[in-house]
Amino acid sequence: MKGLGDDVWVWVMGEHPDDKPYDQICDEIMAHRAALQAQREAEKLRAKKEAELEKRFSGLHLEPEQVVLSELEAQQKEQRRAEEELKKLELEERRKAEEELRRLELERKQQIYISLKEVQGSKHTREEEDTEWQKTLQKSKAADMRRRSLAKQTIEDHRRRSVKALERGRVAAVTKAFGSTNPAPPPKPKPRNTTNNSSAISRKGGMRRSVSTSSRDHIIRWFKEEQLPLRAGFQHDQSRIAPWFHGIISREQAEALLAEGEPGFFLVRVSERIFGYVLSYRSREGTKHLLIDASENCYMLLGDQIRFSSLCELVEYHEVEPLSSSGVEEYLRSACGQRAATADYTDLFT
Numbered sequence: 034m035k036g037l038g039d040d041v042w043v044w045v046m047g048e049h050p051d052d053k054p055y056d057q058i059c060d061e062i063m064a065h066r067a068a069l070q071a072q073r074e075a076e077k078l079r080a081k082k083e084a085e086l087e088k089r090f091s092g093l094h095l096e097p098e099q100v101v102l103s104e105l106e107a108q109q110k111e112q113r114r115a116e117e118e119l120k121k122l123e124l125e126e127r128r129k130a131e132e133e134l135r136r137l138e139l140e141r142k143q144q145i146y147i148s149l150k151e152v153q154g155s156k157h158t159r160e161e162e163d164t165e166w167q168k169t170l171q172k173s174k175a176a177d178m179r180r181r182s183l184a185k186q187t188i189e190d191h192r193r194r195s196v197k198a199l200e201r202g203r204v205a206a207v208t209k210a211f212g213s214t215n216p217a218p219p220p221k222p223k224p225r226n227t228t229n230n231s232s233a234i235s236r237k238g239g240m241r242r243s244v245s246t247s248s249r250d251h252i253i254r255w256f257k258e259e260q261l262p263l264r265a266g267f268q269h270d271q272s273r274i275a276p277w278f279h280g281i282i283s284r285e286q287a288e289a290l291l292a293e294g295e296p297g298f299f300l301v302r303v304s305e306r307i308f309g310y311v312l313s314y315r316s317r318e319g320t321k322h323l324l325i326d327a328s329e330n331c332y333m334l335l336g337d338q339i340r341f342s343s344l345c346e347l348v349e350y351h352e353v354e355p356l357s358s359s360g361v362e363e364y365l366r367s368a369c370g371q372r373a374a375t376a377d378y379t380d381l382f383t
Contacts, residue, residue, distance in 0.1 A: 067145035068142050075141070256303060299366070
């Protein structure tokens with residue numbers, strides 16, 4: 034439709050104060066459809082009843098030719114009285130039939146309306162079931178990821194033990210061949226750079242950790258040579274840098290970014306002290322920082338036993354599986370939205 038000035042006339046539902054809510058409109062449409070269908074069915078039934086009444090009363094009218102002439106006057110009075118009785122009876126029958134039709138029409142209208150409401154309700158039920166199925170599917174995928182990671186870790190551990198066993202066998206064979214009963218102990222490893230012992234990170238016994246360093250240039254070189262070929266910090270499809278990856282930023286910068294966030298907000302940054310990463314996230318108790326070991330071409334939270342082939346897999350896993358910090362299940366929710374203002378990864382990707 035076009036209005037004045039040849040402009041297209043547009044009506045936006047909900048702008049006028051008299052506009053009805055969507056649920057009310059749907060309810061009225063269903064009630065109207067039920068009434069129309071019930072009315073059509075009642076008309077068919079009314080026509081059928083009318084035919085039955087016509088057939089029933091058409092043969093009961095008295096025929097004047099059958100009256101004897103000598104009793105014509107008496108018979109005419111009797112005939113008029115009988116016709117009046119028949120008309121009254123016919124009217125009463127028609128009244129009862131009409132009431133019955135109205136009752137049936139009302140019942141049928143209510144039945145159709147309830148059926149339409151049940152169809153609408155089943156639609157909402159299916160949508161709720163689909164939502165619940167999606168949640169179950171996410172949990173199932175997370176459990177499958179965990180099983181694959183544990184299986185991969187078991188295979189790697191078995192391979193390393195096999196390699197070590199072969200090496201020990203070769204050493205024993207060489208020792209036996211040369212007749213040495215007291216083989217010289219292996220040389221002691223050279224000490225690492227300890228110029229900045231104050232920045233060393235303490236760890237519990239049995240935990241492994243990445244190599245410590247104190248030079249930003251060393252970290253950048255390590256990232257470019259070892260991590261960039263693995264597309265660390267990129268999205269799952271490796272098309273661009275992930276929104277949660279913030280490059281090399283300090284602990285203070287990370288805490289400032291997450292200070293106003295809700296529990297579950299997080300970011301991943303390159304560690305300033307080790308060849309690895311830090312998962313900084315907002316918990317109910319404040320901002321927490323978890324080290325991510327990046328050695329052996331895999332990624333795992335320090336102290337955890339689950340290995341991932343990429344940082345993105347680690348993040349996606351803990352979006353559906355809790356971190357279980359201090360006995361409280363916490364999930365990663367979304368990356369910090371202020372990356373553009375504070376992210377520092379220019380040196381890493383140039």
